[in-house]
Amino acid sequence: MKYFFKCFAFFLLVSCGPKKIKFERPVDTSSRPIEFQNKTSYDFPQKEISFNNKFDGARINGVSQINDTIFKIIIKPENTPINNSAYYSFEISSQSTQTIYLKFDYPQGYSHRYIPKQNWGDGWKITENKDLDFLDDKILLRLENIYGKGLISAQEIQNSNDVKNWINKILKNKSYINWVTIGETNLGRPIWVLDITKGSPTDKPLLLFFTRQHPPEVTGYFAFKSFVEELINNNPVAELFLNKYRVLAFPLVNPDGVDLGHWRHNAGGIDTNRDWGHYRQPEIKSIVNFIKKTKRKYNNKIVMGLDFHSTYYDVFYTNVERESTPYPKFLDQWFEGMEKNIPDYKVNEKASNSTQPVSKGWLLYANKAIGVTYEIGDETSREKIDLIGKTSAQVLMKLLTDY
Ligand SMILES: [Zn+2]
Incomplete structure (x- = not known):
């Protein structure tokens, strides 16, 4: 009630922040102190x-x-x-x-x-x-x-400067990609999005791709890179896909953590992938606000989000609930297509509805969208990661273009 009145009172002046989402197992994501390394x-x-x-x-x-x-x-x-x-x-x-x-x-x-x-x-x-x-x-x-x-x-160094160089490389001759700074971290680093579509963005279904919430998870970032490069490849599949859909790709969700060489957290000492219920940290707050603003302005509807991470082995964490999402059959078809097109590859899927405030749960509960935590093994060969990243993008584009 209090939230409603507060919003109502300021309705004409400012718009309300994004709605907070209740999770079964909430996490207090208020900032906690971190210890800085002695740079020496x-x-x-x-x-x-x-x-x-x-x-x-x-x-x-x-x-x-x-x-x-x-x-x-x-x-x-x-x-x-x-x-x-x-x-x-x-x-x-x-x-x-x-x-x-x-x-x-x-x-x-x-x-x-x-x-x-x-x-x-x-x-x-x-x-x-x-x-x-x-x-x-x-x-x-x-x-x-x-x-x-x-x-x-521990992994190949991929700091914010490396990510910036990659973005500059893929932007060449691609005027349909907009590189936008949507906010700032605790330490003043920019939070970036790549806004990708061909033609008008208005009324298009929206796909969200995230990576580097967790700084050392470089293999997930490698898959994200290969995936995004495939979306913007000069071929008819990508052309048809980008004419129909709009993509927001967040290539470095936690730049402070990445540049500080963190194990897991942002400069607020928090795992940002537990902050998708209350948005207390600047990274998630900026991202969720930007998505909300964009959706409203262009009448976009979120249909899917993939969040690229790394763990000990390759695994796709999915939600069990699919009927309320726009494409209930997508995940089965996507995995089948990947298995068909990658030699000796078996998709390892673990399905459960998120109980903690992670991006996968936010995609489902706040947006009725398909949500996947796309995990690559720490030591999966770099050639294989490239193949998985590219093939998963190709199959996804073909399926979504046909829906
Ligand atoms: Zn992770």
Whole structure:
């Protein structure tokens, strides 16, 4: 009642914020403090070696020398409690050719998740098994005959600058893509959307694509990139699709978390994928407000949303409820089409209606739309991710164009 009167009183002056959604298991997403990393260089002059975290997306919280060849790499999360996604990323510089060992150290209760990726100037490579020793829940990484500068990272570094470069690349000769800043994070970073359609956006069904709510989930972002690149490919399938539909693609939902090298949260210390009920954090608030405004102005109706993430394996989390959505048969047909077109591929679907305030639940409960959490495995091969991303977009476009 109070909400109604407040809205009514201001009706002529301002419009009301988006309606809050009740979830079975609500989460308090009020901001909590985070601990910032000390951005510094850890130098060991006698060994002619140093480690640093002086770039966006880096994370190390300390380095100490254990003996002549072993260094302890201390990694901490931005705050606790937190999901076990022990992300790290740093640069090593060695002025002589040498073999060293890095012992990763996470706080009590947290264990190793990501196989180290390395870039010594000739592209990212996954660390081979022979160079890894698993010690209970930690790892020992062997770096053999290293010299010069190299990056060691839980996943390939994809910070906000990398995302910006990707956007600039795909925008070339594509005047039908609008790149818009729709808000600001706690630390003043822009929140971006790519608004994509051909011809007038008015009256078109609307599709929403999200990624990087969770900073280390780079493989989900890779699938998102391949997916979006397919939507804007110069071919008849994409042409027909974009004539009929409007797409809002959010390529970096949590830029503060990404650039701060966070394990999970935004700069408000919160998992943004628990904020889709009350919209307390600026990222989700800006996104939901923008969608609401856009829908109203152009008479668009949300039909579907995919939120790209990563976990230990490939999986599509779906809602059980489908009859109230615009295309109740879509998911079965989409998965069938993907299996037909990707060799040796079986879709792993887990269906349950969301009980916590996640984007998938918001899509269903607030919009009666199809909602999917599109998860890619941390170590799924990058070629396979590209194939899954592209094929899932092709099948989706064909199905939706025919409806
Ligand atoms: Zn996630």
